[in-house]
Amino acid sequence: MATDILMPALSPTMEEGTLAKWLVKEGDTVTSGQILAEIETDKATMEFEAVDEGTIAKILVPEGTAGVKVNTPIAVLAEDGESAADAVQSAAAPAAAAPAPVAAVAAAPAEAPAAPVSKASADWPEGTPMKTMTVREALREAMAEEMRADENVYLMGEEVAEYQGAYKISQGLLDEFGEKRVIDTPITEYGFTGIAVGAAMGGLRPIVEFMTFNFAMQAVDHIINSAAKTLYMSGGQMGCPIVFRGPNGAAARVGAQHSQDYAAWYAMIPGLKVVMPYSAADAKGLLKTAIRDPNPVVFLENEIMYGRSFEVPDLEDFTIPFGKARIWREGTDVTLVSFGIGMSHTLEAAEKLAAEGIAAEVIDLRTLRPLDYDTVLASVMKTNRCVTVEEGWPVGAIGNHLSAVIMERAFDYLDAPVINVTGKDVPMPYAANLEKLALATSDDVVAAAKSVCYR
Amino acid sequence: MDPAAPPLRLTFGAPHARPGTAPDFSDFPVPEAGAMRRPPVDTPAEEMRDLAFGMIRILDDAGEARGPWAEALALDDAAQLEGLRHMLTLRAYDARMLLAQRQQKTSFYMQHLGEEAISCAFQRALRPGDMNFPTYRQAGLLIASGYPIGTMMCQVYGNDGDPGRGRQLPVLYSSKAHGFFSISGNLGTQYIQAVGWAMGSALSGAEAIAAAWIGDGSTAESDFHAALVFASSYRVPVILNIVNNQWAISTYQEVARGSVGTFAARGHGFGIPALRVDGNDYLAVVAAARWAAERARRNLGPTLIEHVTYRAAGHSTSDDPSAYRPSDEGASWPLGDPVARLRDHLIARGVWSAERHAQAEAEILAGVIEAQKQAEAIGTLHQGRRPSPAEMFDDVYAEMPPHLRRQRQQAGF
Numbered sequence: 001m002a003t004d005i006l007m008p009a010l011s012p013t014m015e016e017g018t019l020a021k022w023l024v025k026e027g028d029t030v031t032s033g034q035i036l037a038e039i040e041t042d043k044a045t046m047e048f049e050a051v052d053e054g055t056i057a058k059i060l061v062p063e064g065t066a067g068v069k070v071n072t073p074i075a076v077l078a079e080d081g082e083s084a085a086d087a088v089q090s091a092a093a094p095a096a097a098a099p100a101p102v103a104a105v106a107a108a109p110a111e112a113p114a115a116p117v118s119k120a121s122a123d124w125p126e127g128t129p130m131k132t133m134t135v136r137e138a139l140r141e142a143m144a145e146e147m148r149a150d151e152n153v154y155l156m157g158e159e160v161a162e163y164q165g166a167y168k169i170s171q172g173l174l175d176e177f178g179e180k181r182v183i184d185t186p187i188t189e190y191g192f193t194g195i196a197v198g199a200a201m202g203g204l205r206p207i208v209e210f211m212t213f214n215f216a217m218q219a220v221d222h223i224i225n226s227a228a229k230t231l232y233m234s235g236g237q238m239g240c241p242i243v244f245r246g247p248n249g250a251a252a253r254v255g256a257q258h259s260q261d262y263a264a265w266y267a268m269i270p271g272l273k274v275v276m277p278y279s280a281a282d283a284k285g286l287l288k289t290a291i292r293d294p295n296p297v298v299f300l301e302n303e304i305m306y307g308r309s310f311e312v313p314d315l316e317d318f319t320i321p322f323g324k325a326r327i328w329r330e331g332t333d334v335t336l337v338s339f340g341i342g343m344s345h346t347l348e349a350a351e352k353l354a355a356e357g358i359a360a361e362v363i364d365l366r367t368l369r370p371l372d373y374d375t376v377l378a379s380v381m382k383t384n385r386c387v388t389v390e391e392g393w394p395v396g397a398i399g400n401h402l403s404a405v406i407m408e409r410a411f412d413y414l415d416a417p418v419i420n421v422t423g424k425d426v427p428m429p430y431a432a433n434l435e436k437l438a439l440a441t442s443d444d445v446v447a448a449a450k451s452v453c454y455r
Numbered sequence: 456m457d458p459a460a461p462p463l464r465l466t467f468g469a470p471h472a473r474p475g476t477a478p479d480f481s482d483f484p485v486p487e488a489g490a491m492r493r494p495p496v497d498t499p500a501e502e503m504r505d506l507a508f509g510m511i512r513i514l515d516d517a518g519e520a521r522g523p524w525a526e527a528l529a530l531d532d533a534a535q536l537e538g539l540r541h542m543l544t545l546r547a548y549d550a551r552m553l554l555a556q557r558q559q560k561t562s563f564y565m566q567h568l569g570e571e572a573i574s575c576a577f578q579r580a581l582r583p584g585d586m587n588f589p590t591y592r593q594a595g596l597l598i599a600s601g602y603p604i605g606t607m608m609c610q611v612y613g614n615d616g617d618p619g620r621g622r623q624l625p626v627l628y629s630s631k632a633h634g635f636f637s638i639s640g641n642l643g644t645q646y647i648q649a650v651g652w653a654m655g656s657a658l659s660g661a662e663a664i665a666a667a668w669i670g671d672g673s674t675a676e677s678d679f680h681a682a683l684v685f686a687s688s689y690r691v692p693v694i695l696n697i698v699n700n701q702w703a704i705s706t707y708q709e710v711a712r713g714s715v716g717t718f719a720a721r722g723h724g725f726g727i728p729a730l731r732v733d734g735n736d737y738l739a740v741v742a743a744a745r746w747a748a749e750r751a752r753r754n755l756g757p758t759l760i761e762h763v764t765y766r767a768a769g770h771s772t773s774d775d776p777s778a779y780r781p782s783d784e785g786a787s788w789p790l791g792d793p794v795a796r797l798r799d800h801l802i803a804r805g806v807w808s809a810e811r812h813a814q815a816e817a818e819i820l821a822g823v824i825e826a827q828k829q830a831e832a833i834g835t836l837h838q839g840r841r842p843s844p845a846e847m848f849d850d851v852y853a854e855m856p857p858h859l860r861r862q863r864q865q866a867g868f
Contacts, residue, residue: 152659165845180658186688200649201636202586206656225641226648233630233638235619235848270851294853323856347781370856 002057004073008039008048019067019074028056029033030077036075049382052081054412056446065329081242123285123313123320130311138280138312139169139245142287145317147177153291156183156192157209157246166211167247167306176365193219193244199240200296207291209442210246212359213300221277228271244289244296248276249391250342250428250439259428259435261392263340266298267368268396273322274369278343280310282366285320292319302341323370327379329395331359334449335379339365339400342440349445357452368398374404377410384415385452390444394422416452421445461825468709474777478784482822485789488512488736496750496781500728505717507729510763513738514796518803520738528742532806538579538737539801541599542794543573548594548604549822551583552611555827556772560835563625565591569767569785570700572737572793575599577666577696580744581634584663588636588649591626591767592698593668600633614834614841620849621842643669643676644696648680653693653751664692664751671718672703675711683759687725690756694747695727697759698734699767705779722759732765735790737797764789844868 007017018040024030037048057078061068068074098443133141147153155170156178161184164171176183185192189210196206210216216223223244231239250259266274273295277283283296283301288298329350338346343364350360361379365371380386387405388399399420406418423439471479474853496501513525530538549566556564556605565742567574574595581587597607604761609616611625619629624640629637636652639645649667656663669679674697698719701708712718722729732743747758765788769776774780801807834840845868848859855863 186684188677188681188682188684190677191684194644194647194678194681195651195654195685198648198653199655199658200651201648202652202655202659204655221641221642222648226639227642230637231853232850233619233623233627234631234850235622237631237634239853273852314759370858373516415668 002078003052005036005050005070005075005077007061007070007074010149016067018071019061019063020067021214021304022059022063022146024147026056026057026059030054030056048104049293050077050078052366069252088297102331103402108249110187123281123324123326124315124318129314131282131314133284133307133312134307134310135277135280135283135301136169136306139287139306140282142172142284142291143170144173144176146288146291147173147181151181152203153205154181154183155207155209156185156196158185158187158192158211160184160209165190167303169301169303169306170209177303190217190222193222195220197200197230197240197243200227200240201230201238202356205241205243205291208245210244212251212258212303212392213246214260215249215264216244216246216262216307218326223266223272223296223298224269228269231295233272240296241294242381243287243293243297243299245287245290245299246301247303250267250423250435251303253430253432253435254428255430256427260297261300261340261390261423262369263300263390264392265394265400267299267371267398267401269369272294272369273297273367274300275322276306276340277366278338278340278364280308281312282326282364284312285318285368286322288317289319289322293322296363300340305341306343320366322367323372324365325372325375326364327361328364329360329362331361333359333375334385334387334453335361335363336387336389336445336449337363337365337376339398340391342389342391345440345442345445349389349440349449352442352446353449355451356455358449358455360449365398371401373405373409377406380406380410383451384413386414386418387421387445387448387452388418389440390407391423391440394425396418397422416454419448419452421448456755456789463643466714468707468712468714469597469868470707470709472781472784474779474781476781476782476827478787480587480787480789483789486510486517487507488522488733489525491522491524492717493527493746496753497755498728500723500726503709503728503796504723505721506733507723507759507761508717510731510733511528511743512736513735513742514733514736514800518796518799524742524746526839528745529546530537530738530741532801534579535738535801536806538575538599538741539794539797540815540819541575542737542797543596543819544604544823545571545575545595546794547600547820548598548607551679551823551827552577552608553578553772553862555608555611555835559837560831561613561625562836563772564611564698565626565771566768567592567594568766570698571595571728572740573696573698573734573762575765576737576740577744578693579741580748581657581666582632582663583636584661585665586636586649586652586663587666587668588645589636589638589666589668590645590670590673590698592700594626597628597630597635602628602630602633602634602635603799603826604823604828606831609833612830612833612835614830614839615843616830616833616840617842620846630857642673645672645678646676647678649695650685650693650757653691654685658693662752663800664668664694664748664818666694666696668696668698668868670703671697671699671701671708672711672827674718674721683722683725683727686757687727690754692751692754693757694751695722695757698764699761700734702776704770704774705776713825718760719761727757727761727859729759730759731761733790733851734762735796736787736795737793738800738843764793764862765790766814767792777799795812797811798864815857 021038054077057076061074161174227240358415403418578599613621626664627638649665653665719729719731767785
């Protein structure tokens with residue numbers, strides 16, 4: 001039985017497009033997922049993949065044809081063993097009896113969102129020499145480099161100077177920059193955050209280290225009601241260039257009040273930028289960008305990640321732009337989206353899935369505000385399945401938001417509902433066994449991925 | 456268990472009079488004008504504790520300027536007349552905006568009645584570049600620094616002439632050029648930020664000082680205490696003002712103060728020199744502010760100033776004070792009316808008269824009404840030209856990200 005290959009809708013609102021290029025010719029055998037053609041709309045060029053296996057029996061619309069309506073048959077696919085002539089015959093008959101539902105698609109809203117274009121590309125030139133470095137060292141280098149470059153940058157927080165940092169991120173900075181720029185504070189998050197916000201309003205560029213982001217709860221009014229909104233509320237007169245950084249999320253055995261992941265909390269706030277790196281290279285490049293940014297930036301680190309080593313570009317100065325995800329692993333069967341420490345479980349899960357013949361594409365969001373929707377959508381349109389992974393709670397999670405966006409902008413591409421793998425909906429227990437159960441694991445990710453692949 | 460021990464109990468401050476009872480300020484001592492000494496600005500805090508418990512007063516009941524603070528101040532007649540003009544302008548502006556709120560030209564207003572001297576006088580100690588972190592009852596800082604009242608009205612109306620583009624509540628003005636940061640709708644946050652701003656100024660080698668403002672009730676917020684910690688620890692060039700107007704909406708000032716000592720005395724717990732000043736005495740406020748500003752500019756550190764005054768009107772247009780205090784309480788306030796006191800002083804000096812005062816009041820009111828007409832020609836809360844939604848997405852970030860640009864375009868702009 002032959003089937004028609006129809007002109008695809010690359011967005012829910014696309015009505016017609018140009019068949020720019022055929023990548024197959026009549027007589028070619030194609031497999032599921034193979035790219036057949038390039039389709040152009042007024043917003044983007046997208047590759048178009050085969051859904052079914054078979055042989056291209058006939059190309060109905062030659063390349064270069066503009067104004068091809070969505071759902072118009074553009075080629076005929078013959079099943080194995082079927083002759084091309086039979087295929088064309090059998091495909092044409094039902095097509096005449098039941099015309100493609102063009103009208104239904106054309107009734108979609110006229111305001112089409114831009115078709116996603118992946119912005120995921122290398123952050124440094126190919127061939128750049130690399131060096132091995134821990135996340136801790138990367139963060140320290142980022143601060144030191146930016147403090148050398150701009151004397152308005154200073155670090156303040158509890159134990160950052162004399163003690164060299166509660167987690168030794170600021171080791172050596174007091175010696176190099178002196179007590180004027182590496183400042184120990186009294187134990188009042190509310191106080192020193194207000195101080196730093198005020199100093200930033202006055203034109204300095206403070207880096208505020210929270211011993212953990214749990215302690216920043218005290219200071220959240222300054223972060224949200226003042227830092228994030230001042231530029232807006234002063235009519236653009238005065239802003240707040242500041243970085244709030246420190247470990248976020250669960251460490252180990254620190255219980256309910258010291259294990260929270262604030263990713264979704266801060267990502268909700270307009271006026272803030274929110275960064276949550278996974279690798280050392282990203283930690284360095286993104287922290288440098290954060291320090292240079294004229295807006296308030298919440299930079300969420302992770303205690304467990306501090307000691308992990310990664311390859312980092314050996315460059316005098318490199319930064320990574322906000323709003324640009326990184327594709328860690330390409331795959332065609334399912335898209336796994338994560339960020340921060342969630343990437344550890346996700347990459348581990350991708351390995352396990354590969355062993356079972358499932359090719360997962362793994363995306364690290366890196367920044368949550370701005371968020372790189374386009375890279376996620378492009379991947380989901382390719383794999384048709386998505387699992388999000390994060391450590392935080394399931395309600396109001398980053399994954400919830402991504403699910404909504406995918407539903408709005410790629411609904412027709414989904415072959416299964418998006419699954420959000422998150423921490424359990426409980427305050428973090430202290431006991432090790434319960435703590436382990438409360439957190440997302442790579443096995444949770446594997447189970448979710450198999451579920452959306454119906455395996 | 457000790458059978459002799461009394462049962463534990465808590466004590467909570469309460470006002471001395473409530474509606475239906477007679478106003479009672481009998482336990483409110485009013486020190487004699489001119490009696491408070493004026494120590495050199497570099498005096499250590501511990502050697503001037505008396506200034507936190509007494510009160511700096513210059514103008515006496517006969518309108519005479521008395522004592523060492525008056526002598527050191529030496530404000531000439533022209534400057535005093537200008538001060539009177541500022542207070543009259545603020546009072547006329549308040550009266551017109553209160554009416555405008557009642558006519559639904561704006562949703563909300565907060566007036567200064569009885570407190571005009573504090574912000575109008577304090578501004579005289581500042582220089583261009585200095586920055587106030589005010590509360591909602593220091594609009595005199597703007598008027599005394601020459602900010603146009605027509606622009607203030609546009610802010611209150613949220614019309615197309617509002618430099619804040621209709622984003623803030625009425626009276627939450629902002630003008631960097633006039634040293635008026637903005638006003639936080641959340642109590643207290645501005646206090647510690649003023650200290651941080653001043654530390655930033657010192658760290659970057661600038662000459663500007665900061666002034667923090669807070670009300671008696673908000674001193675209970677942690678921002679107040681944190682501000683004092685930092686101001687003290689780093690000897691920050693900041694003036695820490697507390698406006699004690701007796702009432703935090705319906706909460707009497709004793710609740711935050713704990714019925715002991717004074718608000719000024721809180722500075723001494725941190726080794727910060729503190730002045731308690733008659734806030735209804737224009738000359739005393741200028742004198743105290745200049746003393747504190749000199750300390751800040753000479754790197755001698757912060758000064759805490761408690762301005763003692765009385766909120767003669769409601770907290771805001773949403774408040775009815777007759778529900779929680781005797782309606783005639785303001786009339787028996789022992790420190791009098793700030794406008795009348797400076798007026799009487801200038802008349803006693805022979806440079807002013809009741810006739811000229813009445814004439815000035817009429818002229819100022821006419822000017823305010825003219826400005827109001829022009830502001831209302833642009834628009835009011837429900838009528839005329841309002842800020843364009845095209846600008847709604849500006850200033851969320853320093854540079855507009857694409858998603859906001861798209862939202863703006865989807866909104867039709």
